[in-house]
Amino acid sequence: MREADSELLVEILDTLIPPSEDGRMPGAGEIGLAAAVREQTQASADVIAAGLAAAEAGGFSSLDLAGRVALLRELEPSQPAFIATLLFPTFSEYYRHPQVLVGLGLEPRPPHPKGHELEAGNLEGLARVRARGKLYRDA
Amino acid sequence: MSDETVDVLIIGAGAAGAAIAWSLAETRMRIVCLEQGGWMNPADYPSNRDDWEMQGLGPFGFSPNGRGRREDYPVNDDDSPIKISNFNAVGGSTILYAAHFPRLHPSDFRVRSLDGVADDWPIDYATLEPFYDLNAEMMGVAGLEGDPAYPPKKPTLPHVPLGKLGETLAGGFDALGWHWWPSDSAIATAEHAGRAPCINLGPCVTGCAQGAKGSTDVTYWPVAVRAGVEVRTHCRVREISVGPDGLVDGAIYIDAEGNERKQRAEIVIVACNGVGTPRLLLNSASAQFPDGLANRSGLVGKNLMFHPYALVTGWFPERLEGYKGPMGCSLICQEFYETDPARDFLRGYSFEMLRGQGPLQTALQGLGGKVGWGPGHHEAYDRIWDKSAGMVIICEDLPEQHNQVSLDPELTDADGIPAPKIDYCLSENSERMLEHAVARGREVLVASGAQETEAISPLPPAGWHLMGTARMGTDPAASVVDANCRSHDVKNLFIVDGSVFVTSGGVNPTNTIQALALYVADHIKQNLTNLFD
Numbered sequence A: 001m002r003e004a005d006s007e008l009l010v011e012i013l014d015t016l017i018p019p020s021e022d023g024r025m026p027g028a029g030e031i032g033l034a035a036a037v038r039e040q041t042q043a044s045a046d047v048i049a050a051g052l053a054a055a056e057a058g059g060f061s062s063l064d065l066a067g068r069v070a071l072l073r074e075l076e077p078s079q080p081a082f083i084a085t086l087l088f089p090t091f092s093e094y095y096r097h098p099q100v101l102v103g104l105g106l107e108p109r110p111p112h113p114k115g116h117e118l119e120a121g122n123l124e125g126l127a128r129v130r131a132r133g134k135l136y137r138d139a
Numbered sequence B: 001m002s003d004e005t006v007d008v009l010i011i012g013a014g015a016a017g018a019a020i021a022w023s024l025a026e027t028r029m030r031i032v033c034l035e036q037g038g039w040m041n042p043a044d045y046p047s048n049r050d051d052w053e054m055q056g057l058g059p060f061g062f063s064p065n066g067r068g069r070r071e072d073y074p075v076n077d078d079d080s081p082i083k084i085s086n087f088n089a090v091g092g093s094t095i096l097y098a099a100h101f102p103r104l105h106p107s108d109f110r111v112r113s114l115d116g117v118a119d120d121w122p123i124d125y126a127t128l129e130p131f132y133d134l135n136a137e138m139m140g141v142a143g144l145e146g147d148p149a150y151p152p153k154k155p156t157l158p159h160v161p162l163g164k165l166g167e168t169l170a171g172g173f174d175a176l177g178w179h180w181w182p183s184d185s186a187i188a189t190a191e192h193a194g195r196a197p198c199i200n201l202g203p204c205v206t207g208c209a210q211g212a213k214g215s216t217d218v219t220y221w222p223v224a225v226r227a228g229v230e231v232r233t234h235c236r237v238r239e240i241s242v243g244p245d246g247l248v249d250g251a252i253y254i255d256a257e258g259n260e261r262k263q264r265a266e267i268v269i270v271a272c273n274g275v276g277t278p279r280l281l282l283n284s285a286s287a288q289f290p291d292g293l294a295n296r297s298g299l300v301g302k303n304l305m306f307h308p309y310a311l312v313t314g315w316f317p318e319r320l321e322g323y324k325g326p327m328g329c330s331l332i333c334q335e336f337y338e339t340d341p342a343r344d345f346l347r348g349y350s351f352e353m354l355r356g357q358g359p360l361q362t363a364l365q366g367l368g369g370k371v372g373w374g375p376g377h378h379e380a381y382d383r384i385w386d387k388s389a390g391m392v393i394i395c396e397d398l399p400e401q402h403n404q405v406s407l408d409p410e411l412t413d414a415d416g417i418p419a420p421k422i423d424y425c426l427s428e429n430s431e432r433m434l435e436h437a438v439a440r441g442r443e444v445l446v447a448s449g450a451q452e453t454e455a456i457s458p459l460p461p462a463g464w465h466l467m468g469t470a471r472m473g474t475d476p477a478a479s480v481v482d483a484n485c486r487s488h489d490v491k492n493l494f495i496v497d498g499s500v501f502v503t504s505g506g507v508n509p510t511n512t513i514q515a516l517a518l519y520v521a522d523h524i525k526q527n528l529t530n531l532f533d
């Protein structure tokens, strides 16, 4: 992929998942997901190349966010697989990135070995269930 | 490795193979188990990794067709709306199972007598009860005593915590006046038999890195191996062989190096699950058994039962911490379990609460329509992140001969052994039951505070309970094995997995599969001196 295409892909990822206005969530491009997305879409390199070329021809980089969104939507009929191909890897890389996990209020770690605390819960309702008596049939 | 004749050959090291191996070990007989998979290393389980959610879609996925590990065999399930889920390793499908561990009800053994459909089992709840108790001790069952949906039973460990999500749903059941109870779960909620306690990792269904979940590689097998049972891994059985006397004399298998070998045995016990077992019996056709081993009834592979599942999800206004805690186990509702003549279906179903999803699964589910790309992305994601609660519905499936496992004429596994083919469709009874259950499921979610609900019915990947394909019975013309799970046709051949189920009940089957295996072991032990008279 050309250097220019790499930059363009970063901008497109930042359009698919832009930073949140409150700064809590980063953009998908700015946290460096482009390489992983490229790798995951290798089997569809032609689709990605054609989509990037069309975006470049539309002057994508010179547009503001609203303009970029409008251009990508405009391209959908002629490049139907472009966005669809990008979305799964973008979402799947984004929602395991440490900065994103922190933004969601999570610790950036796998579940093991620390695990989670969980309350036993309120079992008061079971008094009512017990009071109904036997619910199974004898056989 | 020696190919001398052993006393007992067990094929399959899953839930049932492990239980029967452990129980028979005390006889000091020479016991070998052949298993096509290997031992799992808990350090390799996804919950140790940052990409734990992706792993569940790949190498730890439920479908043997998608997973593509060498030890897996492909299954042609194109002609079934419900697809096969399993795992092939020491521990079998318990490596992935959610460890929901209910028992059948007493009425489940008397379906024909009580409700006029299907057949009665040749044994009853009271027969299995001591083996359910023994299994609870060995597997480490968490739960709460006093559930009025069951005869009295004592769990060995404190129940799995409900957490905020469980409490929320319990509130819905309470509002409607319905039954609910903390689930029986094969999860060590406290240290048990050397197993570390559950620390609420969440993704139990990609293997438990903590070792708290009762998969049989950490429950029965270590004890059985210490007692002298040999587990031979990466050994795939191609055929069970028959001697001139019409008894089975062992099995032909492909070993880890790809060599074909024969293991001779006095007794063969098949524990390959409700699909693997009929596949192996059908692949073991011979001059004496031209239609497949132990298949003079013609019923090997027939009467396949899944539990038709539906998934009902509710979206709540606040966060539920649903990514914490054993994902499949918290509470069960059996309000609609027993037959009610006022309904338009026979038999019944259970609701089992699921937890919510991790961040990635939430996003991928959102891709289906709730979360798009572009400037509205974060607002849309925030509306669903950690705000969903799901319940699965487990419907009883009635046996029908046309639902079956046969051999695929073309598809084979990596060793060239014919693969199973599934033909299955939902009965009208199941469709009506699903419809009723989905409506009730939405009702309880709304009563719990859900603002929106969604249902998938039937749930395609839910072919994880595999039953009925070598059914028990007293009549050799109408069943494959007798009341002790011994083949009617072959005196030294036993089957101990879900294949032998006569009916399916409306609960997860593994506790019953293992109780049956322990019951069969007990029968063998009691009758060792005259087993073949």
Ligand SMILES: Cc1cc2nc3c(=O)[nH]c(=O)nc-3n(C[C@H](O)[C@H](O)[C@H](O)COP(=O)(O)OP(=O)(O)OC[C@H]3O[C@@H](n4cnc5c(N)ncnc54)[C@H](O)[C@@H]3O)c2cc1C
Residues within 6 Å of the ligand: B011, B012, B013, B014, B015, B016, B017, B034, B035, B036, B037, B062, B085, B086, B087, B088, B089, B090, B091, B092, B093, B094, B096, B097, B098, B099, B100, B101, B205, B235, B236, B237, B238, B271, B272, B273, B274, B276, B277, B280, B328, B464, B465, B466, B496, B497, B498, B508, B509, B510, B511, B513
């Ligand atoms: C995702 C998932 C979730 C589940 N959740 C639950 C749950 O919550 N509660 C519940 O009760 N059940 C659950 N189940 C089902 C449960 O795992 C099975 O009921 C149980 O494991 C069946 O036990 P089994 O011994 O009959 O078969 P298995 O455990 O499947 O073991 C069969 C073994 O035989 C081996 N084998 C097969 N053919 C051959 C051959 N030819 N040669 C050598 N070895 C062979 C296989 O490799 C396998 O290890 C779940 C299953 C899955 C996949």
